[in-house]
Amino acid sequence: MLNLLVSIKQVPDTTNIRINPETGTLIREGVPAIINPYDISALALACNLKKTYGGKITVITMGPPQARLALKEALEYFADRIILLTDRKFAGADTLATSYTLAEAIIFLEKTDRPFDLYFFGKQAIDGDTAQVGPGVAARLNVQVITYTIKVDELDLEKRKIVVQRKTEKGIEILSAKLPVLLTCEREAGHPMFSPLSAILQAQKAEPEVFGVDGRIPYELNRLGLKGSPTRVHRVYTPEIKKQGKMVNLDEVGVEAAVEEIIKLLKAKGVL
Amino acid sequence: MTAETSKEVWVYIEQEEKAIHPVSFELLGVAKRLAQDLEGITAGVLLGHEVSDLTSEIFAYGADKVYIVSHPALVYYRHITYAKALSEVSKRYKPEILLLPATPLGRDLAGGVATLLETGLTADVTELSIDKATKNLLMTRPAYGGNIIATIICPDHRPQMASVRPRIFPMPERKEERTGEIITVEVEISEEEVGVERIGFIPKEKTVKIELAEVIVAGGKGIGGKEGFAKLSELAKLLNGEVGASRLAVEAGWISYEHQVGQTGKTVRPKVYLAVGTSGAIQHRAGMQNSDCIISINIDPKADIFKISDLGIVGDWKKIIPALIERIKKEKGLG
Numbered sequence: 001m002l003n004l005l006v007s008i009k010q011v012p013d014t015t016n017i018r019i020n021p022e023t024g025t026l027i028r029e030g031v032p033a034i035i036n037p038y039d040i041s042a043l044a045l046a047c048n049l050k051k052t053y054g055g056k057i058t059v060i061t062m063g064p065p066q067a068r069l070a071l072k073e074a075l076e077y078f079a080d081r082i083i084l085l086t087d088r089k090f091a092g093a094d095t096l097a098t099s100y101t102l103a104e105a106i107i108f109l110e111k112t113d114r115p116f117d118l119y120f121f122g123k124q125a126i127d128g129d130t131a132q133v134g135p136g137v138a139a140r141l142n143v144q145v146i147t148y149t150i151k152v153d154e155l156d157l158e159k160r161k162i163v164v165q166r167k168t169e170k171g172i173e174i175l176s177a178k179l180p181v182l183l184t185c186e187r188e189a190g191h192p193m194f195s196p197l198s199a200i201l202q203a204q205k206a207e208p209e210v211f212g213v214d215g216r217i218p219y220e221l222n223r224l225g226l227k228g229s230p231t232r233v234h235r236v237y238t239p240e241i242k243k244q245g246k247m248v249n250l251d252e253v254g255v256e257a258a259v260e261e262i263i264k265l266l267k268a269k270g271v272l
Numbered sequence: 273m274t275a276e277t278s279k280e281v282w283v284y285i286e287q288e289e290k291a292i293h294p295v296s297f298e299l300l301g302v303a304k305r306l307a308q309d310l311e312g313i314t315a316g317v318l319l320g321h322e323v324s325d326l327t328s329e330i331f332a333y334g335a336d337k338v339y340i341v342s343h344p345a346l347v348y349y350r351h352i353t354y355a356k357a358l359s360e361v362s363k364r365y366k367p368e369i370l371l372l373p374a375t376p377l378g379r380d381l382a383g384g385v386a387t388l389l390e391t392g393l394t395a396d397v398t399e400l401s402i403d404k405a406t407k408n409l410l411m412t413r414p415a416y417g418g419n420i421i422a423t424i425i426c427p428d429h430r431p432q433m434a435s436v437r438p439r440i441f442p443m444p445e446r447k448e449e450r451t452g453e454i455i456t457v458e459v460e461i462s463e464e465e466v467g468v469e470r471i472g473f474i475p476k477e478k479t480v481k482i483e484l485a486e487v488i489v490a491g492g493k494g495i496g497g498k499e500g501f502a503k504l505s506e507l508a509k510l511l512n513g514e515v516g517a518s519r520l521a522v523e524a525g526w527i528s529y530e531h532q533v534g535q536t537g538k539t540v541r542p543k544v545y546l547a548v549g550t551s552g553a554i555q556h557r558a559g560m561q562n563s564d565c566i567i568s569i570n571i572d573p574k575a576d577i578f579k580i581s582d583l584g585i586v587g588d589w590k591k592i593i594p595a596l597i598e599r600i601k602k603e604k605g606l607g
Contacts, residue, residue, distance in 0.1 A: 099387055128415065129536065130395040135351065135383030144468050145351050147380040163471070169376050170288070174472035181468075230392030230429035234410065236422045239554065244579050245566075250587020255595045258585050262546075262567055262596055263603070265583055269543045269565050271487050271511055272603060 002055030002157070004046045005109070005116040006079070007102055007137070008039040010063050010070040011127040035070045037187065038122025040077070044190030045152065045183070046120045047078045053155060056080045058109065058116075062090055062101050068208050075203035076195040083109070087212030089219075092226030095128075099136030100223050106141060108217045118162070119182040123148055134184035141182070146175055149183040279312030280337070282367040282431070284358065285330055286378055287320055288349060294443065294484075295373040297333040299436060301444030302400055303371055304334045306409070309402035310368060315339060317370075319357050321347040324454075331450045338454050339365065345461040349377055350468055353461050355384035360459045362389055367431045369409055371400075374435035382435050392426035393433040398440055398558075399423075409434070414535060414558050437539045439483050440562070480514065480530040486543045487513030488563075490533055492556070493520040494549020494570065494589065501527050503593055504548060510600045516540065518556045534559035548589045552577025569593070 012031045035043075046057050059074040061067050062085040071082040085105050093101060110116060119141070121134035131147070138145035146164050153174065154163040160179040165172050167186055183189075195203075213219055222228060250258050266272040281303040286293040296316070303314045315337035316330040327338045341357045358381065362370060370385075372378040374396050386393035399412035403425070409432040411424045426432040482488060489508040491501055501515065508515045516533040517526070533540055535558040545563035550556055552568070552575055560566070561580055568581040569589045578584035585592060 094392060095383070096387060096390065096392060099383075126536075128395075130383075130393075131379045132383035132386065132393055132395060135355075135380060136387040138351075139355065139384045139387035145380075145384065146468070147351070148376055167376070171473055171475040173470060174474070176469050176471045178467035230390075231394060231424050231426050234423040234425045236415075236420055238419075239414070239421050239557075245582035245584065247573075247578065247584045247586065249573075250585055250592060255591055258587065258592055259595050259599050261583055261585070262592075263599060265565060265567060266511070266544060266600075271513075271544050272600065 002049060002053050002118065003114055003116045004050060004055055004057045004118050004120065005106060006039070006043045006046050006057060006059045006074070006120045007133075008043065008059055008061045008070060008074060009036045009122070009125045010034070010061065010067045011036045011125055033066070033069070035073055036122050036125045036127075038124060038126075038185060040122075040192055041187050041189045042120035042122050042183070042185040043074060043077045043079070044192040045149070045185055046118070046190075047193065048190055049118070049152065049155065050078065053157065058083060060085065060102065060105060060109075062086070062093075062098060071208045072203045072206060075206055076200050077192050078195070078199065082206070082208040084208040084210045085212070086210060087224075089213045089221065089224050092229060093224065094229035094231045095130055095132040095136055096230055097224055097226075097228035099133050099140055100228060101219070102133070103137045103140035104217050104219055105211060106137070108211075115180065117160075117179050119143070119180065121182065121184045123184045123186055131184070134182060138182040143180045143182050144177050145182045145184070146177060147184045149185045150188045279307070279310045279368040280315050280365070281307040281310065281312060281369045282315050282317055282339075282362075282371065283335070284370065284372040284378065284381070285316045285318045285326070285338075286373050286375060287318065287323060287326060288377070290320070290323055290326065292326055292329060293373060293375060293377075293438075295375060295436070295438040296330075297446075298438065298441045298443055299371045299373065300330070300333045300335055302436070302441045303369070304444065306369060306400060306402055310407060312368060313337060315367070317341075317358065317361055319346050319354055327454055328451075331452045332446045332448055334444050334450070336452045338452065339457055340454060341457050341459050343459065343461055345463050345466060348470055350466065350470070351380055351384055352466055352468060354381055355388060356461060357459045359385050359388040361457050362431060364457065365455075370431040370433045372433070372435045374437040378435055382433065386433050389431065389433075391429040391431060391433055392424075393435070394424045394426070395435050397434040397436050400434065400436070408432070419554055439539050439541045480528075482514040482516055482531060482533070483538050483540055485514040485540070487511040487546070488516040488533070488540055488542045488544070488560075489513055489546045489548065490516030490518070490550060490560070491521055491527070491548050492518035492550025493524070494551075495521060495526065496549075498526050500549075503597075507546075507593060507597050507600070510597065510604070511544075513542070513544075516545075516560070518550045518553065547577050547581070548593065550577055551575045552580065
């Protein structure tokens with residue numbers, strides 16, 4: 001029986017983000033919150049392994065109280081146990097403090113239940129795009145990490161060995177690793193299956209187990225949230241836009257003249 | 273100021289099979305500028321097995337020092353061995369700044385190393401400078417899909433770490449005659465403890481190298497389908513260039529992800545970027561706005577892409593692109 005952990009993040013759907021042009025701040029109203037798409041793939045991969053080998057999936061997230069909705073959605077993807085880490089003291093965490101908060105909770109779960117065989121993360125979250133938290137948690141748990149996972153080829157529970165395909169710049173690398181391993185997942189790692197109606201109904205009723213700075217997980221306060229974050233936002237602004245050049249209207253000048261303008265520029269830049 | 277007390281700006285030199293990724297040299301260029309502002313020196317960190325031949329290249333691109341860790345367990349990249357070696361060297365020699373390429377390999381490495389060093393790491397930085405008053409590194413990056421730009425600092429932890437994507441900074445001048453100090457560092461790694469092994473590799477059949485192209489002909493949603501991209505490809509070939517695409521075009525399945533330019537795709541800075549039927553969403557602009565010259569064609573006179581274009585043509589690309597292809601063929605004596 002596999003013991004699987006999946007870490008997810010609730011993110012704003014960045015394709016729908018708008019900026020207040022006067023203040024340069026995000027307009028959060030009306031921006032839907034979704035589960036980070038790469039985390040869905042991670043969850044789907046865990047779910048495929050659970051189907052083949054049997055086992056249990058625990059899904060964990062750190063976030064504001066409303067992140068419980070992301071966890072409830074995870075139940076529709078066949079999660080068995082859902083854990084929400086939420087506390088005002090977690091707020092403002094950068095990737096270092098986030099990896100600490102998650103890793104301490106994972107260690108707590110392992111102590112109170114049993115160790116995980118595999119840990120799944122998305123390759124990155126679409127709001128920050130840092131790709132740092134997965135490897136960071138692996139470093140804290142002192143387990144192997146395999147990033148950019150696209151496929152699990154083999155899993156041998158007796159030998160405690162896994163064979164994984166990962167994407168690199170030059171091709172696909174096939175790695176054999178001893179369990180436990182932390183995998184960060186590409187989109188192709190897994191595609192979620194449709195949930196039966198019963199799972200959806202159950203998800204509506206279920207609530208996550210909630211942990212904070214309440215003494216159960218032995219958090220050091222100075223390593224949490226903004227206080228535990230070495231990086232600081234110094235300044236935020238909307239991007240400057242380069243000066244506009246010459247404009248030509250095709251219908252006014254005709255195709256030939258417009259083509260001539262392009263040719264002139266291509267020659268000036270030495271590419272023709 | 274002696275070498276022991278001067279502030280060092282380090283660049284992780286990414287090598288695979290004894291070939292250095294060119295982004296490492298771009299980072300040496302920016303490291304040199306930062307080192308000057310700190311009155312410090314620039315150093316490269318090279319990990320691998322029997323890679324000492326590569327040091328002359330690292331000096332040629334501006335390093336004053338090269339730290340080398342050579343070990344059989346480092347013969348190919350694995351997170352655990354490389355993260356251990358790089359964090360050990362940093363702990364021992366305490367750089368002020370550590371820059372890494374934001375390549376798949378560099379990103380894999382950076383998150384682990386920052387955690388082992390318990391320091392801050394800023395990903396995908398697009399600007400780097402030194403704050404005159406505090407001497408802190410100012411790391412600027414786009415956030416939320418490029419909708420805002422944030423400058424990040426790491427005031428109380430060292431090294432200050434940042435990853436930078438290829439083609440963000442220009443390639444510095446190569447000077448053959450430059451040399452410097454080589455420091456060989458021993459790190460203990462035992463193969464048994466590693467627990468991960470490469471057992472196979474499938475090279476990419478065709479690699480699209482749009483990052484290095486001098487001309488890019490890019491299409492967006494307005495291209496409408498695969499046939500349209502075939503036309504752009506014909507034009508790109510005539511100009512010895514490559515085809516780029518916006519996220520929407522890639523997500524529509526008209527062209528593969530390798531061609532995607534933007535915040536979640538590649539960053540390019542060609543001599544000429546010809547944007548066809550792309551609205552110029554900020555997520556796309558983040559990957560191409562540093563191009564030398566931007567020419568754009570769009571039917572919508574209000575398209576944002578025009579605001580950053582050197583030449584903007586309002587009209588239907590289907591009318592102008594075929595005419596442009598014919599005109600270039602004539603120019604080259606092909607038609």
